[in-house]
Amino acid sequence: MRILLAVVASVAATLAFFDTATAQYANLISCLQGIQGNPKSYLTIPSSSTYNTDRLGYNVNFNYKPSALYHPATVDDAGAAIQCAAKYNISIAPRSGGHSFEGYGQGGRDGSLVIDVNQFQQFSMDAQTGVATIGAGTRLGPLYMRLWEAGQFLVPGGTCPSVGIGGIALGGGIGMVSRKYGALTNSIVGMEMLDATGTKRHISETSNPELFWALRGAGGGSFGLVTEFQIQAYKAPSAVTTMVYKYPLASYRAAMEGFTKFGRNAPNEFFGAMSVRSNEIELRVNYLSSASIANKTVAPMLARIGVKPLSSDVQEGSWIKAAAKWSGSTNPLDDPDLSVHRYHRGGSLVYRRLLSVTEMDTIFNNLNRRPAESASAYVIFEMWGGKMDRPPRRSPAAFDRHRGVVLGLDFGITWKDPTNQTGTQCAACLEWSAQFRKELYDAYDGGPQSLEAYQNYIEFDLPNWLEAYYGNGVSRLQQIKKDVDSNNLFTFPQSIPLP
Numbered sequence: 001m002r003i004l005l006a007v008v009a010s011v012a013a014t015l016a017f018f019d020t021a022t023a024q025y026a027n028l029i030s031c032l033q034g035i036q037g038n039p040k041s042y043l044t045i046p047s048s049s050t051y052n053t054d055r056l057g058y059n060v061n062f063n064y065k066p067s068a069l070y071h072p073a074t075v076d077d078a079g080a081a082i083q084c085a086a087k088y089n090i091s092i093a094p095r096s097g098g099h100s101f102e103g104y105g106q107g108g109r110d111g112s113l114v115i116d117v118n119q120f121q122q123f124s125m126d127a128q129t130g131v132a133t134i135g136a137g138t139r140l141g142p143l144y145m146r147l148w149e150a151g152q153f154l155v156p157g158g159t160c161p162s163v164g165i166g167g168i169a170l171g172g173g174i175g176m177v178s179r180k181y182g183a184l185t186n187s188i189v190g191m192e193m194l195d196a197t198g199t200k201r202h203i204s205e206t207s208n209p210e211l212f213w214a215l216r217g218a219g220g221g222s223f224g225l226v227t228e229f230q231i232q233a234y235k236a237p238s239a240v241t242t243m244v245y246k247y248p249l250a251s252y253r254a255a256m257e258g259f260t261k262f263g264r265n266a267p268n269e270f271f272g273a274m275s276v277r278s279n280e281i282e283l284r285v286n287y288l289s290s291a292s293i294a295n296k297t298v299a300p301m302l303a304r305i306g307v308k309p310l311s312s313d314v315q316e317g318s319w320i321k322a323a324a325k326w327s328g329s330t331n332p333l334d335d336p337d338l339s340v341h342r343y344h345r346g347g348s349l350v351y352r353r354l355l356s357v358t359e360m361d362t363i364f365n366n367l368n369r370r371p372a373e374s375a376s377a378y379v380i381f382e383m384w385g386g387k388m389d390r391p392p393r394r395s396p397a398a399f400d401r402h403r404g405v406v407l408g409l410d411f412g413i414t415w416k417d418p419t420n421q422t423g424t425q426c427a428a429c430l431e432w433s434a435q436f437r438k439e440l441y442d443a444y445d446g447g448p449q450s451l452e453a454y455q456n457y458i459e460f461d462l463p464n465w466l467e468a469y470y471g472n473g474v475s476r477l478q479q480i481k482k483d484v485d486s487n488n489l490f491t492f493p494q495s496i497p498l499p
Ligand SMILES: Cc1cc2nc3c(=O)[nH]c(=O)nc-3n(C[C@H](O)[C@H](O)[C@H](O)COP(=O)(O)OP(=O)(O)OC[C@H]3O[C@@H](n4cnc5c(N)ncnc54)[C@H](O)[C@@H]3O)c2cc1C
Pocket: 057, 058, 093, 094, 095, 096, 097, 098, 099, 100, 101, 103, 104, 105, 106, 117, 136, 157, 158, 159, 160, 162, 163, 164, 165, 166, 167, 168, 170, 171, 172, 173, 174, 175, 219, 220, 221, 222, 224, 225, 226, 227, 456, 457, 492
C-alpha cells in the first residue's frame, strides 16, 4: 500500500510539473507573440509546420525540442525575447550556426528558448584599422568571402563554411592560418552583447573587461547573447600553397611521428592537419607562401615520414582559393550547403607533448575496429603552437588556458540512418566512442582527472570537463557568471555553473 501511495504521489508530482511547465511555455509563447517589433522577426513554435526543420542542428544524433525558436531581426527584438524568457524562467540557448557537437545551439535539452541570430548579417570593414564588424549570425564561408572582397583580408578560423561565427569565435577558432595569427577569439577587439535582463552591453578591453576576458574562450551560451563582433582582420599573403598527401594506413606510425615532430617546430606560415580514418591517412598542409618555399620547407617532414605517399597534390593560389578548397564542398564559400547533417559523436584532447608509440597504436587499433557497416571513425591531428602561444593582441582571454599546447586531437564517429530520423542512436558506435575515449584518457598524463581539451569540440562525457576546458580560470568564470546572470538563464548541460 505504502509503495502504491508513493507511486501515486510521484505520478501526481510529475503531472503537476508538466502542467506548470506547459503553462510556462504557453505564457512564454504568448509573450514572444506579443513583441511589437520588426516585421522580419519571426517565431517558430511546436505547432509551426517548420518546427521540425528549424530545430535541427548539424548533428542530428539529438532530438531536442525547444519550447520555441525566435529569430530576431533587430537587437531590440532579441532583448524583448530575453525579457520574455526571464519573466517565465525559461532557459535561453543562443544559436548561430547550429554546429555544437552536443546540440547546445538547441539547448542540449528539451524546453529551452532558442534565440537564433541568423538575421544578424551586418558586415563592414574599417580599411584603416583592419577591424571588421560582423553580425553574429554570419557563417564562416560567407565571412571569408566578405573579408576577401573588402580588400583581400582574412581572419583565422575553421575550415567548415557552415559553422557559425557565434560558437566558433566564443570558444576559440582554430584553422588553416591559426599558427600565423592565433585563434580567432584572440583577434576579437569588441562585442555587442545582450545580458540576462535584455540590456545591451559593449564588451571590450575597457568596457566590461571581465566579460571581455570570459567571452573569449568560454563565451558560447553561458553569459549572454552576442549580437555583433568587432574582429581584427589581416591582409592575406599574396600566395598560399595547399598540399595534400595520402598515405596507406599501415604507415600510421611513420606518418604520425614524422608530421608531429616536424610540425611542432615548423614556421608559423605552416598549418597542418592529418586525418586518419579506417581506410587512409590524409595529410593537409596550408602554407602561407609560394609553392617553391612551401615545398622546400616541408621536404624534411616528408623525409622524416620516409614513406612514399600514395598521391600528392600541391597547388599555389590565393588565400580565398585555399579556403574554398579546405571547405571540402563544391558550393561557393558564400553559399554553404546548409542541408548537410550528420549523426555524430565526437570530442577532443589537447597535448603539451607529442604522442607515445602506445597512444599511436591505440588510435590505429581503434580505427581498425569498425563498429557498424555505415560507421566512419576519424582522428584528426592538428599542430597548435606558433602565434596561438603569443596572440597578436596582448589582452588576456579565458582561451589562454591552452597556451603551450602543441597538438590537438579531434576525434569522433559518424554513422548513417536509412530512415533519416532525428535522434537515431547507433549503440555500437557510441560504445566504440566510449571505449576509444577511455583508452586515450587512461593514457593521458595524470589520467582521466587531468585532461585538457578544446571546448569547441565540446563533449558531455568528458571527465573533469570544467577544468579540462577552462583550467584555473573556472572560479573566475563562475564569479562573472554570478555577476551577469545570477538566475542562470543562459544555461545548458555544460554551461559555466554559478559558484
Ligand atoms: C563540421 C564541423 C567542422 C568544424 N570545424 C572546426 C574547425 O575547423 N575549427 C574549429 O575551431 N572548430 C571547428 N568546429 C567546432 C565549432 O567551432 C563548434 O562546434 C562551434 O561551437 C560551432 O558554432 P556554431 O555557432 O555553428 O554552433 P551553435 O550550435 O549555434 O553554437 C555553439 C555554442 O555557442 C553558443 N552560441 C552560438 N551563438 C552565440 C551567440 N551569438 N552568443 C552567445 N553564445 C552563442 C551556443 O549557445 C552553443 O552553446 C567544427 C564543428 C563541426 C560540426
